[in-house]
Amino acid sequence: MAPPAIEFRNVSKIYRRRLAGQEISALQDVSFEVLPGEVCAFLGPNGAGKTTSISMLMGFFYQNAGEIRVLGYEPGDVRAKQQVGFLPENFAFYKYLNAEKLLRFHMALSGIAVSTGGALIQDLLHKVQLEPYRQLKIAKYSRGMVQRLGIAQALISDPQLLVLDEPTSGLDPAGRKEVRDLISSLKSAGKTIFLSSHILSEVEQICDRVIIIDRGRLVRSGTTDELLGSGDRVEIVANQLSNELGLYLAERGAYIERNPHSVKIVVPSAQKRELAETLWNAGCDVISINPVRSSLEELFLKLVGGGEPS
Amino acid sequence: MKIRTIALNTLGSFLRDKLIILFCALFVCIVLLMMTPMLAMKAAATGENAAQMQTVVLGIVSAIMYFVSGFGSMLAAWAAADSVATEMKTGTILAVMARPVKRWEFLLGKFLGVMMLMSIYVLLMFGLSYLLAWMGGERIQSHPWVLLVYPLVRYAVFAAIAMLLVTVLHPVFSFAIVAILSVVALIVAPGQQVSNKFLAALKTTLYIILPSTTLLSEDRFLSITKASLTQTGWLEHVTTIAYGLDYAFVFLLLAMWSFHYRSLKRD
Numbered sequence: 001m002a003p004p005a006i007e008f009r010n011v012s013k014i015y016r017r018r019l020a021g022q023e024i025s026a027l028q029d030v031s032f033e034v035l036p037g038e039v040c041a042f043l044g045p046n047g048a049g050k051t052t053s054i055s056m057l058m059g060f061f062y063q064n065a066g067e068i069r070v071l072g073y074e075p076g077d078v079r080a081k082q083q084v085g086f087l088p089e090n091f092a093f094y095k096y097l098n099a100e101k102l103l104r105f106h107m108a109l110s111g112i113a114v115s116t117g118g119a120l121i122q123d124l125l126h127k128v129q130l131e132p133y134r135q136l137k138i139a140k141y142s143r144g145m146v147q148r149l150g151i152a153q154a155l156i157s158d159p160q161l162l163v164l165d166e167p168t169s170g171l172d173p174a175g176r177k178e179v180r181d182l183i184s185s186l187k188s189a190g191k192t193i194f195l196s197s198h199i200l201s202e203v204e205q206i207c208d209r210v211i212i213i214d215r216g217r218l219v220r221s222g223t224t225d226e227l228l229g230s231g232d233r234v235e236i237v238a239n240q241l242s243n244e245l246g247l248y249l250a251e252r253g254a255y256i257e258r259n260p261h262s263v264k265i266v267v268p269s270a271q272k273r274e275l276a277e278t279l280w281n282a283g284c285d286v287i288s289i290n291p292v293r294s295s296l297e298e299l300f301l302k303l304v305g306g307g308e309p310s
Numbered sequence: 311m312k313i314r315t316i317a318l319n320t321l322g323s324f325l326r327d328k329l330i331i332l333f334c335a336l337f338v339c340i341v342l343l344m345m346t347p348m349l350a351m352k353a354a355a356t357g358e359n360a361a362q363m364q365t366v367v368l369g370i371v372s373a374i375m376y377f378v379s380g381f382g383s384m385l386a387a388w389a390a391a392d393s394v395a396t397e398m399k400t401g402t403i404l405a406v407m408a409r410p411v412k413r414w415e416f417l418l419g420k421f422l423g424v425m426m427l428m429s430i431y432v433l434l435m436f437g438l439s440y441l442l443a444w445m446g447g448e449r450i451q452s453h454p455w456v457l458l459v460y461p462l463v464r465y466a467v468f469a470a471i472a473m474l475l476v477t478v479l480h481p482v483f484s485f486a487i488v489a490i491l492s493v494v495a496l497i498v499a500p501g502q503q504v505s506n507k508f509l510a511a512l513k514t515t516l517y518i519i520l521p522s523t524t525l526l527s528e529d530r531f532l533s534i535t536k537a538s539l540t541q542t543g544w545l546e547h548v549t550t551i552a553y554g555l556d557y558a559f560v561f562l563l564l565a566m567w568s569f570h571y572r573s574l575k576r577d
Contacts, residue, residue, distance in 0.1 A: 055574070055575065058408055059407070060574040062573075078410040078412060079410075081411075082410045085408075086404070086405065088405060088408075090401065092404070092576070093405075094319065094323065105315060105319060106405070108311060108312065108315040109316075109410070110410060111311065111312070157409075163408075
């Protein structure tokens, strides 16, 4: 069995302010794994320890306790970094370079022969739709363009593991969809993706695994199906519902929401057939029957007590 | 290849750095202002006062060269401190260090970028030395390599100290400390005797600890006067240059060690 792409084992991190004599615990005994080929969302409210965790994962910070492994190596090990692509939050750049020169710079740092990189650069810029702006100085780019360029630089060494800190930050809805599609295509290619995002509905669409931390502690981790449930309730949408029938359904444990043109009735899965037939028999037109899953947002708010995800 | 890439990128950023461009522009203005009285003196020289005027002219030329050389030390210190601090401040270091680059490679690349900048500066200083000597009506009596190698070694020492300091301090503090160290190194250089025993001991200790800018100064071997130049053997040259390089190397190693253990984050 292949080793986990990312492994945190009892990791703790304490920030020390020597002059003030303060100690702030940023992470406490955090353990989780991300398997190869998974798309994993790393969620938590502001100050939860996400950036600290990502920084330790990339070898920028050292942990005070515990062990971290990235593709089987210690964080910061050149052998691991050769296979990792990283997009920092608010990707910073050398303003005097253009997209092509920046990518060439990162290619050289990755040890890729710059002479053979022309086609690769063209392909990457095409992928992130920046080809027409390849000669424009990055200082003149919009935030969304900079973010797309950041994604291109993360992909430059064809990494096995992508660490993306807020990959859709600054992008418009169309740009966000492109990034989602790109992540899906990378997942299809067998890449492992570890991302943090504050747009939970997007995360829910693309992720296999979710890790939620709060105040430096791991509060939940598991596959999306494990965390959100596989549908123990169904939602029946009907065109109308009489008051008597409504009372009858409510007595059977149904939740009813009346809208101007339809009625939503959420019932336990075990009773869906019986209650749907009751509706039909009462002359109601059943428009749809769909399984109901908790949303990631609901779960997040339940676990972190309404803290803003970021 | 990685170190060269970082070094060339560092040089590129220096050549576009508005602060460095501004300081260099100010520096050129000051040099031009200093040259004005020199040219006026030279023009005013007559047959009777020629020798006296020539002495004044040579004094001005020496002052300009001293100023240019000193500015180079400060430029090296500032460029070294700023090159690392800017990467931290803007956060560009995060994308760079996410690449398969070791921390010492990054710092060495930065240091070599600073030395590339200082090499350009030394070449310009070299040209200016000959230009001033020609304008002053004299010729430089020194080996050209002395005028190139000695200042570079001195600047390497200043850059390495600044680079070490900036791994733990704000760049302005790092620069200020290097500036103070350079002044102290000048003060403690052997010369006037100090009567107080404690001060004498302190002076000697500081002279041993600090890199001697006097020893590493090309002025020791540079003469723009007609007086005969002190002959210096190869052994002394090699020893002095090795002394300077040793300082630079030790400080650079300390900077790499300190940088290895610091957290990399956007400041």
